Amino acid sequence: MSKNPCAIIGIGQTQHKSRRWDVSLGGLVREAASRALEDARLTWADVDAVVLGKAPDLFEGVMKPELYLTDALGAAGKPMFRVHTAGSVGGTTGIVAAHLVETGIHRTVLAVAYQKQSEGNAQFALGSGKGASLGAGGAFAPYMRSYIHRTGAPLDVGPMVAVKDRQNALKNPYAHLKLADISLEKVKASQMMWDPIRYLESCPSSDGACAVVLTDEAGGLAAAADGRPPAWVLASAVRSEPSSFPGRDAVWSAGAADCAADVYRQAGITRPREQIDCAELYVPFSWYEPMWLEAHHIVGHGEGWKLTERGDTALGGAFPVNMSGGVLSTNPIGASGLLRFAEAALQVRGMAGEHQVDGARVALAQAYGASAQYFSMWLVGSSPDPFA
Amino acid sequence: MAATEPVAIIGWSVSPMERRTDKTEAQLLLDVITDATAHAGISRADVDFTCAGSCDYVAGQAFSFVQNINAIGAWPPKRDSHVEMDGAWALYEAWVRLQLGDLDVALATGSGRSSTADPATIYPMEMDPYYLAPLGADAVSMAALQARVLLDAGLVTERQMATIAARTRRDAVANPHAQVSGEFDVDALLAGEYVRDPLRRHDLPPITDGACAVVLARGEKARELTDRPVWITGFAHVAEAHQPGVRDLRVSTSAARAAKAAGVAEGGPIDVAELQSAFTHEEPVLTAALGLGPEVAINPSGGPLAANPIMATGLVRIAEAARQIRDAGKRRALAHATSGPCLQQNLVCVLEEGR
Amino acid sequence: MTTYVESTVRFPYKRSLGPVIGQFMTGLTEARLLGIRADDRVIVPPVEWDPETGEQLAHEFVEVGPAGTVRSWCWVEKPTTQHPLDRPFAFALIELDGASTGFLHAVDAGRREAMTTGMRVVPRWRTERRGHITDVEAFVPGDQPLPVERAEPAGEPVTMMTYDAEVHYLTPVTENETRVGQAAAEGRFLGLRCPRCARLYVGGKNDCPICAVALTPQDEVDLPQRGTITNYVIITPVQYPGQTETEPFARVHVLLDGVDVVLMFQPVVDLANDDVRPGVRVSAVWTPPDGTGRRALAGWRPTGEPDVDDPALVNRIH
Numbered sequence A: 001m002s003k004n005p006c007a008i009i010g011i012g013q014t015q016h017k018s019r020r021w022d023v024s025l026g027g028l029v030r031e032a033a034s035r036a037l038e039d040a041r042l043t044w045a046d047v048d049a050v051v052l053g054k055a056p057d058l059f060e061g062v063m064k065p066e067l068y069l070t071d072a073l074g075a076a077g078k079p080m081f082r083v084h085t086a087g088s089v090g091g092t093t094g095i096v097a098a099h100l101v102e103t104g105i106h107r108t109v110l111a112v113a114y115q116k117q118s119e120g121n122a123q124f125a126l127g128s129g130k131g132a133s134l135g136a137g138g139a140f141a142p143y144m145r146s147y148i149h150r151t152g153a154p155l156d157v158g159p160m161v162a163v164k165d166r167q168n169a170l171k172n173p174y175a176h177l178k179l180a181d182i183s184l185e186k187v188k189a190s191q192m193m194w195d196p197i198r199y200l201e202s203c204p205s206s207d208g209a210c211a212v213v214l215t216d217e218a219g220g221l222a223a224a225a226d227g228r229p230p231a232w233v234l235a236s237a238v239r240s241e242p243s244s245f246p247g248r249d250a251v252w253s254a255g256a257a258d259c260a261a262d263v264y265r266q267a268g269i270t271r272p273r274e275q276i277d278c279a280e281l282y283v284p285f286s287w288y289e290p291m292w293l294e295a296h297h298i299v300g301h302g303e304g305w306k307l308t309e310r311g312d313t314a315l316g317g318a319f320p321v322n323m324s325g326g327v328l329s330t331n332p333i334g335a336s337g338l339l340r341f342a343e344a345a346l347q348v349r350g351m352a353g354e355h356q357v358d359g360a361r362v363a364l365a366q367a368y369g370a371s372a373q374y375f376s377m378w379l380v381g382s383s384p385d386p387f388a
Numbered sequence B: 001m002a003a004t005e006p007v008a009i010i011g012w013s014v015s016p017m018e019r020r021t022d023k024t025e026a027q028l029l030l031d032v033i034t035d036a037t038a039h040a041g042i043s044r045a046d047v048d049f050t051c052a053g054s055c056d057y058v059a060g061q062a063f064s065f066v067q068n069i070n071a072i073g074a075w076p077p078k079r080d081s082h083v084e085m086d087g088a089w090a091l092y093e094a095w096v097r098l099q100l101g102d103l104d105v106a107l108a109t110g111s112g113r114s115s116t117a118d119p120a121t122i123y124p125m126e127m128d129p130y131y132l133a134p135l136g137a138d139a140v141s142m143a144a145l146q147a148r149v150l151l152d153a154g155l156v157t158e159r160q161m162a163t164i165a166a167r168t169r170r171d172a173v174a175n176p177h178a179q180v181s182g183e184f185d186v187d188a189l190l191a192g193e194y195v196r197d198p199l200r201r202h203d204l205p206p207i208t209d210g211a212c213a214v215v216l217a218r219g220e221k222a223r224e225l226t227d228r229p230v231w232i233t234g235f236a237h238v239a240e241a242h243q244p245g246v247r248d249l250r251v252s253t254s255a256a257r258a259a260k261a262a263g264v265a266e267g268g269p270i271d272v273a274e275l276q277s278a279f280t281h282e283e284p285v286l287t288a289a290l291g292l293g294p295e296v297a298i299n300p301s302g303g304p305l306a307a308n309p310i311m312a313t314g315l316v317r318i319a320e321a322a323r324q325i326r327d328a329g330k331r332r333a334l335a336h337a338t339s340g341p342c343l344q345q346n347l348v349c350v351l352e353e354g355r
Numbered sequence C: 001m002t003t004y005v006e007s008t009v010r011f012p013y014k015r016s017l018g019p020v021i022g023q024f025m026t027g028l029t030e031a032r033l034l035g036i037r038a039d040d041r042v043i044v045p046p047v048e049w050d051p052e053t054g055e056q057l058a059h060e061f062v063e064v065g066p067a068g069t070v071r072s073w074c075w076v077e078k079p080t081t082q083h084p085l086d087r088p089f090a091f092a093l094i095e096l097d098g099a100s101t102g103f104l105h106a107v108d109a110g111r112r113e114a115m116t117t118g119m120r121v122v123p124r125w126r127t128e129r130r131g132h133i134t135d136v137e138a139f140v141p142g143d144q145p146l147p148v149e150r151a152e153p154a155g156e157p158v159t160m161m162t163y164d165a166e167v168h169y170l171t172p173v174t175e176n177e178t179r180v181g182q183a184a185a186e187g188r189f190l191g192l193r194c195p196r197c198a199r200l201y202v203g204g205k206n207d208c209p210i211c212a213v214a215l216t217p218q219d220e221v222d223l224p225q226r227g228t229i230t231n232y233v234i235i236t237p238v239q240y241p242g243q244t245e246t247e248p249f250a251r252v253h254v255l256l257d258g259v260d261v262v263l264m265f266q267p268v269v270d271l272a273n274d275d276v277r278p279g280v281r282v283s284a285v286w287t288p289p290d291g292t293g294r295r296a297l298a299g300w301r302p303t304g305e306p307d308v309d310d311p312a313l314v315n316r317i318h
């Protein structure tokens, strides 16, 4: 049995902010979901199932929120499914929704992911309420120091990513951080939070949600016929590996490499750097841009920072990365993965507005979680068979 | 939705069920995964996809499932997922994943140490965060409100509820995993004090620590690995509105819809059902919604009233239903799982003997 | 004998209410109960979307009650700390006059025998109301509204609420964790060697994640107490309930001498944050024996030996 084609015909996201104090939790997810349905020209009744993703329930103090959010997402009388794979969860949300369409189990599925960080405190939640929480930056700083050492990357590369992503965010009307006066000097002058990570090289804490409507081939073709280009899911994959064992390499990790290889194989990609037009990678701390370019074998080990340094990953560059402004500009944790997946789809639909990559036909999206040990990726195309 | 690609249960394991185990969730999972894969005649390395169901608030730690992946042997890295739901939904994701047709073997788990905190202080957190959670609206109270509606409507009597408790406890005697079992006199049960009027102690599930693992295989692979595959012939789940106050608590519309979507009424009679009826009065609500007549054996394992490991209770129902087919000679079984206040969300899995 | 560690997860969550819940909470400050119209029904408490169809509801609010009829109830003999009353009470689904749905709240009836389905109840309002569901302290039996000092319409609409979640946990300390603690009390470091793959882990671990096998006391080995810092992080603490740190603090990764074990995120002793770097030779420092003679690891202190000159050390994080 082979997979059925799956098309993305609707994308919605909230206005992301540090505090969305104008809406309830339900109102937040609803804002994204309504926009996705509107984009898809569908009604709530057209949705056959809902997949909800978010990171730890301790962030908002609502356990199993899919129960309370059933009403907000119009899911009464429908399947409501909740995934949680740490930071990669937004990606997993999209992938599980795609599987429901690809297997023919459902025709149209709504994938929604969110986090309303302002309700709680991220460091508290990451430390489960115990003292001396490392925070996410604390956990990842050693990996970055190792990366810089092993590749000899110039120390400006991290700040360059921080500037580039914030500049992209200025073109994205939904992005949280809008730092119009961002500059290399400003980034380098900002406080060192977790050496080598400075304040301006870190993601913000955001309230936000993202929603994606996925449907079958007929639905995708109908949208296309109506002049609303769909994005086609070309491939998707997940991988997990243990947090720690002697000698574990969490920089160029096996899980990251396997996940990417799986996606490339499914899509028939042999030269990712050439065959993929742009990528949305989960970069909550600046150095993760070159790290993921290498760990996912988009380029060879030690080559990632060169792309960044050359400006290849900028919006007008040869291989744009994080056109949306990325996690560095917007980080509602549970939604951050789906935002990457949605931006990749926007790009191949040609609907990314000011942050559109000209002629993008194939886009990669990635999310990761926990101790850089959970990975989810998908590859989307403007046609179901872009390499034919 | 009826299955489009045949997927079978080929092995399972249910941990000992205890009021308080000294094992962590990861340790419980290590054991049941070892046993379930052995039961299926495979090793961990043969598993192509894993999906776990557990809950951070039950464990008292954010990202609690991350430690649990030590139990699956995720090296080399594995295709793996996690649902913040009962393991029955983890099995659903695994079943979906296998139907893509590129993988053959999947493993689903559910685990929970209910003893870690007082469930009465945890469950209100799954309720509407503005109107219900701040009142401490706990699961037992919500169940009791539904029981009262049924009693007032004449749809169940306290004697029927006690009779259900006595029957499940009697059936549980044969279940080595049961936590509550034995012969109980209905009149004696009815003489007991109310815990939360109209619910008495026997109407409530015990607090249980435990875990469960179930192994799935697809098509030819299932037949190759066992001569007695238990086929999943229908699998669906449906939610309904959250607040109990807006629902008709006399019925379970979502369970009925799930049964229809899973094709329960098609393909011959159901011989046996394992229902996640954690409270006695939920059994008649569910049997009515699922269309199960008096001829159907309900919860021969003793059900959740005999052992109720939260986040695994639903998956245990599927394992016990599979056991009924493979070991007790039944032909067609229904397994049910639920989540949320007053049966808000219901899952139905139809199992059939090997063909 | 198994021991358990107690912990409390507590946090004052701050919730924004949005237009509909906010309207209801604002009404509470005025001692008014509001519902929202949905076709021919009035839903109380008001919701933003039709619970059946998911459609957005127009913001057409209707004052209901204050009296209502109990449609279902249960008796809570032993309230928890989260319950609205600290004495026996009933939870009830109350159909407020003019409403089509059941409103969940407490009924302070004194005794179980006072409760019946179909009974009439009225709200007992708090004097000081802040726009929270517990502004109604409880409902009480009766048909006539209790006298209430009706506040003037709130000057400012209520837009936020707090939710104090508090859960106490009792988590088992596994045998390996107990034994590593006992060894530490004697100033010893335990390690565990996987019986299958021979990888060496720091003590207290319960399994080998590579082999998915349990590690047991039979797998114990003593670990050296000297090593080299390979990598590190200086953490700028963020303040939150439960935070114990106020100043930037270091956590280092230590590769122990002669074995393939890295201890992650270890505290340091007598090593300034500015002096933390890969290559520093360190040894374990134990606290002085406490009243029961037990020690604990205080952290890692520089030995004074020259740094290890191996740039690749920095890659040993795990």
Ligand SMILES: [Zn+2]
Residues within 6 Å of the ligand: C194, C195, C196, C197, C198, C199, C208, C209, C210, C211, C212
């Ligand atoms: Zn091993």
